[in-house]
Amino acid sequence: MTPITLTVNGKKHTVEVSPDTPLLWVLRDTLGLTGTKYGCGVAQCGSCTVLLNGDAIRSCVTTIADCQEKSVTTIEGLSADSTHALQKAWIEDDVPQCGYCQSGQIMAAAALLATHPRPTDQQIDDAMQGILCRCGTYPRIRRAIHRAAAQKGGKS
Amino acid sequence: MNTPTNLTRRDFIKVSSVAGAGLVLSFYLPSKGEPLGAAAAAPAFAPNAWLTIDTNGIVTITVARSEMGQGVLTSMPMIVAEELEADWKNVRVIQAISHPTKYGSMSTGGSFSVRGSWQNLRNAGAAARELLIAAAAQTWGTETSACRAENGTIIHTSGKKLSYGELASKAATMRVPTSLKLKDPKDFKILGKRLRKLDTPSKVNGSAKFGSDIRVPGMLFASVERCPVFGGKVTSFDAAKAKALQGVRDVVQIDSGIAVVATSTWAAFQGRKALTVQWNEGQFAGQNSAAIWKSFEEAAKSKGSIEDYAGSAENALTSAAKKVEAIYYAPLIAHATMEPMNCVADVRSDRCEIWVPTQSPQQVAGEAARILGFPLDKVRVNTTLLGGGFGRRLQTDYSSDAVRVSKAIGAPVSVVWTREDDMQHDWYRPCTYNVLTGGIGKDGWPVAWLHRVVGPGSRGLVVGGSTPPYALPNFQIDSHIKDIGVPIGAWRSVGPSQNGFVVESFIDELAYAAKKDPFEYRRHLLAGSARLRRALEVAAEKAGWGKPLPAGVGRGIAAVESFGSAVAEVFEVSVEKSGKVKIHRIVAAVDCGPVVNPDTLEAQVEGGIVYSLSAVLKDEITIARGRVEQNNFDDYRILTIDEMPKVETHIIPSTESVGGIGEPGLPPVAPALCNAIFAATGKRIRRLPIRPADLQ
Incomplete structure (x- = not known):
């Protein structure tokens, strides 16, 4: 088994797991970062969304081998103290209900704002429609993304 | 609400001090099903919740109900804090650990948490407030009437102040007053305010702990292969290949199947x-959806058990000027909580500890004790946050998996179900077959209503919510309960979720048959049901009922009273050529009595509508060869953000008794939507989910 080296939330890790292990389970079971959630295992719900070199990816279908020498950001690493504009907006709009999907929602939104600092509703739909929420927090997610974009002073 | 509450029951509010820790107040909350006010008649002190105030003035409230997104970890403390005049910044909440008796029922369901606790939480807060006032008065050598409570302090008329933290220990030595004055709602500072949920910060940084996030020292992970057919059993299995895999530690057989431990x-x-597993698939191996519907249709040919009636509907029907007949179908549907079922158990030789996202911690404990042969007090159940509940987590199948595996391997274990396990081994909402027969008189008003329902599960799950709220001189509901070999359970809003669809669609059919406006028709027939009629009127008014709509757009209305609250909804929809339903607007009017937190109320109504819409527009669990055919979110689809319609929620100011809010928003969704489709297209949907093919 070849050790695989990757950076997670700014910290370098070397893990020795089967190379086909999905990143999700390395995060949760090997590194103890349980903020990233398992929902479907087949890239259908988005609860496991993290950033890989800045792109939103589904960690349940991304093998650890594909993360070699790459940088992963999870919800735990989005900010040191919950002060990312999205986290502040999420609290301001009291978005979560059960909360299980929210890590994935916030990480997908973070990738969206990185490329579209002032997203339109259509751009929010396109970026977020793969992240399911069973509690129905969608209107608040939309509101919070707009709020975060405004707070960051993003220009469209 | 200024009337003094009699507290002759000093035996049910108890006060004590913990050495140097301030004030501890125990109080009583009624269990589910027990009438409000029953606390007064409680024979003996049965403490089942605590309010503590420490010497720093931190107020901690223990909540024995489960948090699954409905906000109970915030709403229950708000009620106490209001009467206590607490400083909300200093309020903390902790989740109770299961106990067989201390808390009464700890089950979370029936939208019962707030309505079942409202009065007693207020009493508890008020009692603590009076103790603090008494302590301050004694300290100052003055009358209690010269002191008032405000924002975590007692203030004397002279202006001097003492904080709750300073007073807590002394307050613990005071006598509980024999009568309590509850606050006038017009003076509320916390109740009715849009406060953010206390657990929100933990849900935006990954620190919130759900069941599947629990890690205990030495813990292993397990996954259980189950028979795909309900009720099937293992006949033999070969685990050699599985055991050879890296990371796999053990393979054990348990009641529900073969567990791989890794x-x-x-x-x-x-x-x-x-794994290679041979199954005895059991008696339902040949079951399929077509056979289920056929058996229901057969059963419906004969009269079932009478569930409810007035007058004589069968006789009245014979003299009706017009007869309307319809058959309505509600499908099996899954809960599909975002967090699949899971549980951590640590079974030792003489005790067991469990961490589980459950709506029923006492049932989890009871099952574990039974499986292990332990006394109940040797089982400790920690309720974690729930990644959705919706009724699925009232069951104990998944917690028992963990208990059995931990017992078998002698180590703590986290059993996590795959999404496919979760989809295929749910306790589904019953599928029901409904034969409706209505008779209207010459004047158009109903003279007879007959509803025969056939479905699986318990009577309550099948029949609940089938009694029409309308003034019907003659109605009759009868039922056949048929076992179909599929586990059946409570699904958010339970019986009313399917019976609301049936009743509110069929009354719409009668209105059209009578050539009357469906809103006015209902309104007239709700003369004796003021609360529901008011909700109906508010929804219609806010939606602009009767105002012209663009061509092709229709409006539909439905009103259902459930779980102590009245909700009416108006949908505006059009249908594309492809048969795709486009929802332009949803207006909801809600009367749930006093409102704890309007922000939570809106979230619950909106969320309930989305949850119901997924079912109405997309979802059905089908059975073939005894198996559930759906696997994952690719074939059991739920609404996405781009499909989310605009929902306007109107809260009706109300002095009615306190009602639930987690479920009542759901039942009007299917009928209001289908009634709107009828208004738009003339096509009546009687079978859910709505299929585009039915509307092309």
């Missing part, structure tokens, strides 16, 4: 794929 969840999942 050092990671992924290794356990992989181990399952390497």
Whole structure:
């Protein structure tokens, strides 16, 4: 088994797991970062969304081998103290209900704002429609993304 | 609400001090099903919740109900804090650990948490406030009437102040007053305010702990291969290949199947794929959806058990000027909580500890004790946050998996179900077959209403919510309960979720048959049901009922009273050529009595509508060869953000008794939507989910 080296939330890790292990389970079971959630295992719900070199990816279908020498950001690493504009907006709009999907929602939104600092509703739909929420927090997610974009002073 | 509450029951509010820790107030909350006010008649002190105030003035409230997104960890403390005049910044909440008796029922369901606790939480807060006032008065050598409570302090008329933290220990030595004055709602500072949920910060940074996030020292991970057919059993299995996989530690047979135990969840999942299992699929191996519907249709040919009636509907029907007949179908549907079922159990030789996202911690404990042969007090159940509940987590199948595996391997274990396990081994909302027969008189008003319902599960799940709220001189509901071999359970809003669809669609059919406006028709027939009629009127008014709509757009209305609250909804829809339904607007009017937190109320109504819409527009669990045919979110689809319609929620100011809010928003969704489709297209949907093919 070849050790695989990757950076997670700014910290370098070397893990020795089967190379086909999905990143999700390395995060949760090997590194103890349980903020990233398992929902479907087949890239259908988005609860496991993290950033890989800045792109939103589904960690349940991304093998650890594909993360070699790459940088992963999870919800735990989005900010040191919950002060990312999205986290502040999420609290301001009291978005979560059960909360299980929210890590994935916030990480997908973070990738969206990185490329579209002032997203339109259509751009929010396109970026977020793969992240399911069973509690129905969608209107608040939309509101919070707009709020975060405004707070960051993003220009469209 | 200024009337003094009699507290002759000093035996049910108890006050004590913990050495140097301030004030501890125990109080009583009624269990589910017990009438409000029953606390007064409680024979003996039965403490089942605590309010503590420490010497720093931190108020901690223990909540024995489960948090699944409905906000109970915030709403219950708000009620106490209001009467206590607490400083909200200093309020903390902790989740109770299961206890057989201390808390009464700890089950979370029936939208009962707030309505079942409202009066007693207020009493508890008020009692603590009076103790603090008494302590301050004694300190100052003055009358209690010269002191008032405000924002975590007692203030004397002279202006001097003492904080709750300073007073807590002394307050613990005061006598509980024999009568309490509850606050006038017009003076509320916390109740009715849009406060953010206390657990929100933990849900935006990954620190919130759900069941599947629990890690205990020495813990292994397990996944259980189950018989795909309900009720099937293992006849033999070969685990050699699974055991050879890296990370797999053990393979054990338990009641529900074959468990692969590993050092990671992924290794356990992989181990399952390497198993070879022979099953005895049991008596339902040939079951399929068509056969289920056929058996219901057959059953419906004969009269079932009478569930409810007035007058004589069968006789009245014979003299009706016009007869309307319809058959309505509600499908099996799954809960599909975002967090699949899971549980951590640590079984030792003489005790067991469990961490589980459950709506029923006492049932989890009871089942564990039974399986292990332990006395109940040797089982400790920690309720974690729930990644959705919706009724699924009232069951104990998944917690028993963990208990059995931990017992078998002698180590703590986290059993995580795959999404496919979760989809295929749910306790589904019953599928029901409904034969409706209505008779209207010459004047158009109903003279007879007959509803025969056939479905699986318990009577309550099948029949609940089938009694029409309308003034019907003659109605009759009868039922056949048929076992179909599929586990059946409570699904958010339970009986009313399917019976609301049936009743509110059929009354719409009668209105059209009578050539009357469906809103006015209902309104007239709700003359004796003021609360529901008011909700109906508010929804219609806010939606602009009767105002012209663009061509092709229709409006539909439905009103259902459930779980102590009245909700009416108006949908505006059009249908594309492809048969795709486009929802332009949803207006909801809600009367749930006093409102704890309007922000939570809106979230619950909106969320309930989305949950119901997924079912109405997309979802059905079908059975073939005794198996559930759906696997995952690719074939059991739920609404996405781009499909989310605009929902306007109107809260009706109300002095009615306190009602639930987690479920009542759901039942009007299906009928209001289908009634709107009828208004738009003339096509009546009687079978859910709505299929585009039915509307092309």
